[in-house]
Amino acid sequence: MRNRRRSLAVGAVGLAAGLLFTACSSSSDSSGDSGDVGATTGGSFSMAIEKPPALTPTNCYDLYCAQVNRTLFEGLIEFQKSSEGALEPVKTDMAKDITTDDDGKTWKIEINSGFTFTNGEAVTAQTFVDTWNYAAYGDNGQQLGFVMGPDQLNIVGYDQVASNKSKKMSGLNVESDSILTVELEKPMGQSLFYNFLGGPQVLPLPSTAIKDPKAYEKQPIGNGPYKLEAPWTNQGMTVVRNDDFAGEAGNADEIEFKIYADNNALWADLQANELDVASTLPQNALVQAESVLGDRFINDEGGLQYAYYGYPANDPTFKEKDVRVGLAKAINWDEINDKIYFNTRTTATSFAPDTIPGGGKDVCGDSCVFDGAGAKELIDGAGGVPGGAVLIPQLSNETGDVQKAICNQIQTNTGVKCTPQIYKDFGELIGAVTGEKATKGLIYGLGWIADNPTIQNMITANFSSTSPYNDLGYDNPEFDRLLQEGNAATDAANQIEKWQQAEKVIYDDFRAWATQFRNNIGGYSTRVSNVDISPDGIVDLSVVRVNS
Amino acid sequence: MGRFVVRRLLQIIPIFFGVTFLVYFLVSALGSPLDTLSPQQKRNPAYLEFLTEQFNLNDPFIVQYLKYIGNVFTGDLGTTFAGESVTEIVITRMPVTATLAGTALVIELVLGIVIGVIAARRRGKLFDNASLVIALIFIAIPVFVLAFVMQWLFGIKLGWVVPTGVSEGWPLSYIVPAFVLAAGSLAYVIRITRQSLLETLNTDFIRTARAKGLPAGTILRRYGLRNSLIPVVVFLGLDIGALMTGAVVTEGIFNVPGIGQQLFTSIKQQEAVVIVGIVTLFVIIFQLLNLLVDVISAALDPRIRYE
Numbered sequence: 127m128r129n130r131r132r133s134l135a136v137g138a139v140g141l142a143a144g145l146l147f148t149a150c151s152s153s154s155d156s157s158g159d160s161g162d163v164g165a166t167t168g169g170s171f172s173m174a175i176e177k178p179p180a181l182t183p184t185n186c187y188d189l190y191c192a193q194v195n196r197t198l199f200e201g202l203i204e205f206q207k208s209s210e211g212a213l214e215p216v217k218t219d220m221a222k223d224i225t226t227d228d229d230g231k232t233w234k235i236e237i238n239s240g241f242t243f244t245n246g247e248a249v250t251a252q253t254f255v256d257t258w259n260y261a262a263y264g265d266n267g268q269q270l271g272f273v274m275g276p277d278q279l280n281i282v283g284y285d286q287v288a289s290n291k292s293k294k295m296s297g298l299n300v301e302s303d304s305i306l307t308v309e310l311e312k313p314m315g316q317s318l319f320y321n322f323l324g325g326p327q328v329l330p331l332p333s334t335a336i337k338d339p340k341a342y343e344k345q346p347i348g349n350g351p352y353k354l355e356a357p358w359t360n361q362g363m364t365v366v367r368n369d370d371f372a373g374e375a376g377n378a379d380e381i382e383f384k385i386y387a388d389n390n391a392l393w394a395d396l397q398a399n400e401l402d403v404a405s406t407l408p409q410n411a412l413v414q415a416e417s418v419l420g421d422r423f424i425n426d427e428g429g430l431q432y433a434y435y436g437y438p439a440n441d442p443t444f445k446e447k448d449v450r451v452g453l454a455k456a457i458n459w460d461e462i463n464d465k466i467y468f469n470t471r472t473t474a475t476s477f478a479p480d481t482i483p484g485g486g487k488d489v490c491g492d493s494c495v496f497d498g499a500g501a502k503e504l505i506d507g508a509g510g511v512p513g514g515a516v517l518i519p520q521l522s523n524e525t526g527d528v529q530k531a532i533c534n535q536i537q538t539n540t541g542v543k544c545t546p547q548i549y550k551d552f553g554e555l556i557g558a559v560t561g562e563k564a565t566k567g568l569i570y571g572l573g574w575i576a577d578n579p580t581i582q583n584m585i586t587a588n589f590s591s592t593s594p595y596n597d598l599g600y601d602n603p604e605f606d607r608l609l610q611e612g613n614a615a616t617d618a619a620n621q622i623e624k625w626q627q628a629e630k631v632i633y634d635d636f637r638a639w640a641t642q643f644r645n646n647i648g649g650y651s652t653r654v655s656n657v658d659i660s661p662d663g664i665v666d667l668s669v670v671r672v673n674s
Numbered sequence: 675m676g677r678f679v680v681r682r683l684l685q686i687i688p689i690f691f692g693v694t695f696l697v698y699f700l701v702s703a704l705g706s707p708l709d710t711l712s713p714q715q716k717r718n719p720a721y722l723e724f725l726t727e728q729f730n731l732n733d734p735f736i737v738q739y740l741k742y743i744g745n746v747f748t749g750d751l752g753t754t755f756a757g758e759s760v761t762e763i764v765i766t767r768m769p770v771t772a773t774l775a776g777t778a779l780v781i782e783l784v785l786g787i788v789i790g791v792i793a794a795r796r797r798g799k800l801f802d803n804a805s806l807v808i809a810l811i812f813i814a815i816p817v818f819v820l821a822f823v824m825q826w827l828f829g830i831k832l833g834w835v836v837p838t839g840v841s842e843g844w845p846l847s848y849i850v851p852a853f854v855l856a857a858g859s860l861a862y863v864i865r866i867t868r869q870s871l872l873e874t875l876n877t878d879f880i881r882t883a884r885a886k887g888l889p890a891g892t893i894l895r896r897y898g899l900r901n902s903l904i905p906v907v908v909f910l911g912l913d914i915g916a917l918m919t920g921a922v923v924t925e926g927i928f929n930v931p932g933i934g935q936q937l938f939t940s941i942k943q944q945e946a947v948v949i950v951g952i953v954t955l956f957v958i959i960f961q962l963l964n965l966l967v968d969v970i971s972a973a974l975d976p977r978i979r980y981e
Contacts, residue, residue, distance in 0.1 A: 177939075179756035187715060264720040267728070267757075272718035288720045343757070360766060360931035361839065384839065387939060390822075391929035394837035398830045523942070551944075553709020572712075587717075595717070 166367075169672025170380035171402035171654050173665065174392045177385045181346045181358065182339065183329040184261040184268040189663050193405070194383055195326045197365050197667055198348035200241060200373055203324040205579060205662070211428070212483040213579040213661055215320035219373035220249065220349075222304070224320065229616055230313035237304045240372040243332040244353040251306035255298045257331040262287040262295060266339075270327035278322045278577075282309045315616045317483075321578040351376045351668055361385055376668035396649055403657055405648040405665050409525075412468040415649060424648040427472050428481035428661045430576035432584065435569050436638030438559045439599035443512050443567045450636045451493045452504035453516065453569065456539040458496040459641055462531050470647045474640035477574075477584040477629055481661035484581050484622035490633050490640075498539035505540050515543035517568045519558070522550050556597050570598060571641075576662065581625035582612060589632055598638060605631040675972070682965045686958060693957045694746075694950055698739045701946035706731055707755070710944050725755065729947070742947065752947035754940070760951045763936055768955075771932035773844055774925070775917040777852035782860045782910065790867025790906075791899070797872065805868075809861035817920060821854045821927040838929035851928040855920050859913045866909055870902035877901075904971050911967030915960045 178191035186195055202221040205213040217224060223236040241249040261271040262284055274295065275284040282297030297309035310319075322328070330349060335342040345357040351373060352365035362385040367376060384401065386392040389408035395401035397418060407415055416423045435454070437444035444450050459473040472479075475494050480486025505511060516536065520529045526546055533544035547568065549555040555572075558565045577583050587593050590609060591601040605628050612624030632638060646659040656671045708722065708731065716722060725731070730738045745752060751760035793802040812820070828850050829837025840847040874880065875898050883893050921934035929935075933952055940948035972978045 179754075185756070264724065267721060267724035269715075269718060269721045271720060277717060340757070360936075361841070384841075385931070386838070386929050387931075387935045388926045388929060391838040391927060394825050394829055395839070398833060398837045400829075400836045400838075550705070551710045552712050553705060 166375050166379075167377045167671045167674075168379050169674070170378055170382065171651075171670060171672050172382040172384050173403040173667065174386050174395070174401055174406070175362070175383045177360065177387065180269075180343060182268075182335065182343050183326045183331065183346075184257070184270050185343075186326040186329075187269055189405075190383075192326050192662075193664050193667075194363065194365070195329065195346075195348070195350075196664055197350055197352040197376070197381060198346060198354065199326070199329040199350040200348075200371075201324065201326070201329045202235065202237075203320050205324055205660075207481075207660075208483070210480075210483075212481055212485065214483060215317065215324050215578075217320075224323070226316070226319075228313075230315055230319065230614075231310055233308045233310070233319060234301070235306050235308065237306075238372075239304060241349050242370065242372075243330075243347050243349045244368055244370070245332060245334065245347050247332045247334075249330050249349050250303045251300045252303075253330045253332070254306055254328075255294075255300055256333065256336060258298060258328065259287060259294050260331065260336045261327070263293060264288050264290045273322065273325065273327050276311070279308070279319075279328075280311045280314070282311055313614055313616075315614070315618070315621050317618050317621060318580065318582065318613060321580055321583075324578055352381065374668070377671050378667070381667055396651065399651045399653070402651040402654045403648070403665060403667075403670065404650070405646070405659050405663060407647050407649065412470055412647070415647070419649045422650050422652070424646065424650070424657070424659055425470055426646045426659055426661075427643070428479045429644045429646045429663060430479065430481060430579060430661050431573060431644040431663075432474055432477055432479075432640040433571065433573040433642045433644075434477070434588070434638055434640045435571040436588075436598045436600070438564060438568065438570055438597075439601060439637065440564060441559075441566055441568070443516070445512075446508040447636055448504040448508035449511055452501045452508070452540060453511075453536060453542070454493055454501075454636070454639055455495065455497050455504065456501035456536045456542075457532055457641075458498075458535055460496065462528060463642060466527050466531060467642075470645045471642040472645060474643050477632070477640045478581045479643045479661070482576070482579045482581060482584070483618075484626055485584075487626065489626070489629050493633065493636055494639060498535075502540045505542065511542045511567075513567055515545070515567055517545055517547040517565065519555050519568060519571060520546045520548050521552075521555065522548055559597050560599070572597070579661070581622065581629060582609065585609070585625070585629055585632065589638065600632070600635075600637050602631055602635060675969075679965065679969070682961075682968075686961050689957060689961060690954065691743075694743065694954050695739060697950045697953045698742065698946055699735065701944060701949050702735050702738070704944050707944040707946065710942075728753075742950070751951045754945055754948055755943065760948050763948065764933065764951065764955060767931060767933040767936055770840065770930060771918065771921050771925070771934060774848055774852055774855065774921060774930055774932055775914065777845065777848045778856035778859075778917050779910065779914065781853055781856040782863050782913070785856075786860050786863025787867050787903075787906065790864045791871060791894070793864065793868040794871040794875070795894075797868075802868070805864055809864050812857045812861040815857075817854065817858060817923055818927060820857055821851070821924060824850050824854055825927065838927075840930055848930075851924050851930055854928075855917060855924045858920075859909075859916060862909060862913075863906060866906050867902065870905050871898055874898050874902040900974060904974055907970055907974065908967055911963055911970075914963045915956070918956050918959070 175190035175193060178188055180186065181191055181194060183195055183199065186192055200218055200220045202218060203215045204218050206216050208214045220238055220241045222238045224233060226233050237249065237251060243249065258274055260266055261268045262274040271288065273279060274281050275288060281295050283295035286292040287295050299307045301307055332347050334347065345354050351368055351371045353368045354363055355366055362383045364380060364382045366380050389406060392401060392404055393408050393411040396404050437450050463469060463471045463473060476485065476487050476489035478485030518529045518532050520526050529546035533546060536542055536544040549558065558568060559570045574584060574588060586609060587595045589596060589600045589605060591606050608624050608628035608631065612621050612628060615621035615624055646663055648659050650657040654670050654672055656669055657665060659665050708725065730741050742752065753759050789805050793805045796802050825837050828834050835846055835850055836842055880893060880897055883897055921932055922938050925932045925934040926938055937952045
């Protein structure tokens with residue numbers, strides 16, 4: 127319901143989940159042994175989550191699992207806001223050095239000593255090697271093992287392990303207790319490599335997790351600022367401060383995560399001041415949230431999720447570019463965001479919001495500017511829409527308000543007939559554009575949640591010609607070339623420029639365009655302060671203060 | 675009586691197979707559960723293969739069903755996508771739903787009968803008419819409207835209880851959701867009790883008892899009530915089924931971590947294994963409770979015989 131869940135297609139940006147990564151909005155000075163630096167303010171508070179399908183990092187796919195694991199684990203890379211407000215990957219207290227000698231093919235990762243799991247086991251180079259091999263091994267059924275493969279890290283020997291032919295990736299080697307080397311199939315720039323190491327799916331696992339995954343899942347043991355003292359249940363989990371943590375300690379002594387199956391229940395508790403922190407609100411609370419919560423209502427632009435619409439490559443209905451641009455110009459997204467979403471979404475002009483390095487530019491230009499009369503002119507000039515009608519997809523769990531609004535605008539402004547088309551689930555919707563009998567006239571649309579804050583991640587899966595998730599069938603060699611050049615670039619500025627150029631190619635073709643970014647919305651009780659939702663949707667709970 | 679009970683218990687066997695088959699078929703007809711995953715969740719081919727293998731998704735429907743049933747007889751109800759054991763889900767969630775439904779049943783029983791009796795005693799007076807109107811209102815209001823109103827009133831406005839969850843334990847956390855769950859049926863219990871008692875009080879044997887000079891209280895308790903309760907008990911027995919299915923809505927709104935909440939989530943995710951497990955459990959419980967109702971009816975009225 128929220129989730130869950132949450133409505134998932136066009137109108138609502140966002141697929142159920144991207145690979146979440148953990149951003150850090152506090153700009154701590156990472157002074158190494160900061161275990162006893164500064165006084166913590168103590169106290170306890172609660173935060174609302176949806177029930178995560180799993181907590182084990184290698185299966186950690188949803189926002190709420192990432193949120194909990196943020197307190198339980200310490201990884202190698204975290205994200206901090208740069209001076210321009212974009213998220214940049216930086217080393218955590220635990221990572222001493224992550225370097226390459228040969229332009230990004232082989233990487234050396236050095237770990238600071240003193241970090242241990244809460245069961246006493248030390249975090250060493252071997253820990254990471256074992257964890258990543260475990261994740262990649264096919265028969266272990268770990269949902270996120272693929273991040274070791276060609277999609278992301280691309281470690282040498284991944285295929286052998288994923289297909290159960292070997293238990294060890296040959297590209298992973300232990301040099302000493304504190305140093306491991308990672309050999310990649312292809313050279314990778316530092317920014318990208320750092321980004322891939324920022325997600326919960328590459329967090330270290332203690333050996334007990336690999337020996338008995340089922341028991342581990344009930345009460346994960348981590349190496350982070352907080353720990354679980356009892357197994358988690360259908361009602362939630364309580365984490366308490368880990369006094370042995372070698373990094374920076376969290377403010378509160380105790381954080382309770384309360385599981386809500388329905389966002390409306392969460393909203394009731396928040397109004398009654400029985401719940402302290404919420405990083406989501408139900409759709410029907412948006413209209414009154416600001417008046418109820420006052421300045422405790424959070425509505426931050428720059429969420430790392432976009433919704434997009436696109437024209438299937440093999441549909442002759444959309445052969446003329448003027449038709450494609452005309453239909454886009456006929457929709458007034460500002461009005462939809464205002465009337466239906468109560469300004470909790472922002473009209474997009476590119477695939478990357480300004481919280482991503484190099485994002486927030488107006489790449490689309492005039493094609494994304496609402497202009498009813500101009501839209502009609504363009505379409506009429508191109509001889510109209512073949513068939514005279516278009517369809518807007520709607521998933522069966524959506525209310526359809528947005529689809530109705532879009533269709534009304536297209537119909538009123540251009541005279542093209544438009545109807546919402548309901549699909550049972552993702553499978554049926556995707557089948558409607560990729561299947562043998564593709565539906566004609568369907569303006570396809572879904573969303574994307576960033577795996578990491580790079581332009582590359584926002585555009586690769588949906589538009590790269592080799593991506594299996596390119597449902598539109600978008601295929602432009604120029605786009606693929608620029609994307610690859612950007613991926614391999616070792617100079618950060620050059621890399622971003624290449625990706626921006628690739629993004630521009632999509633808009634020049636106008637086969638697809640991003641329509642909205644989702645703001646991060648939430649709220650908090652009168653008992654706490656310093657609550658901030660980072661662009662990836664995760665609240666940095668370590669800095670939340672319990673008011674005395 | 676013994677033979678009757680055994681026969682009824684044996685009837686559960688074909689019902690078990692019929693229900694599991696039907697539910698499994700219906701859920702399978704919705705399509706592959708993998709279709710509910712978003713494209714972003716389907717990025718790992720090794721994982722998809724693992725799921726396909728684990729849930730026998732490549733087998734024809736009937737083979738999938740037989741494999742599932744085979745496992746059930748070894749005590750393995752299967753697992754969710756996320757790897758959680760269904761048996762464990764039932765064990766941890768069932769007590770919560772049972773507490774909620776039990777509390778609702780007690781509310782129906784106590785309030786329903788007390789108000790029904792008073793209404794019958796004061797037939798045509800203010801109390802009787804008022805209880806009729808209130809009963810009609812409760813029957814007419816959709817359960818989720820009542821739930822939100824009660825949640826707002828007691829949880830947010832007055833702040834007497836935490837609006838959601840069961841953190842306060844029994845009875846404080848359960849009382850509001852249980853009342854919402856009971857409300858619709860409570861109205862029926864009041865009406866049935868009143869009607870049935872009025873009929874009984876007009877029968878010859880009550881008139882005889884009065885003529886013999888027995889105290890009014892004794893007549894009511896020992897003769898009137900006992901004989902009027904049979905339709906009420908039958909209704910309550912059947913109502914337990916409604917309480918369990920009603921729990922899907924109530925548990926959702928009040929965030930009660932019971933079996934209804936799980937059923938709702940699983941239906942959305944098309945997790946056949948979980949849905950079949952829970953629905954089958956509901957059906958068996960319903961069967962057993964009906965049997966219990968029949969036995970209690972016989973105890974209340976010696977004229978009822980099942981041989």
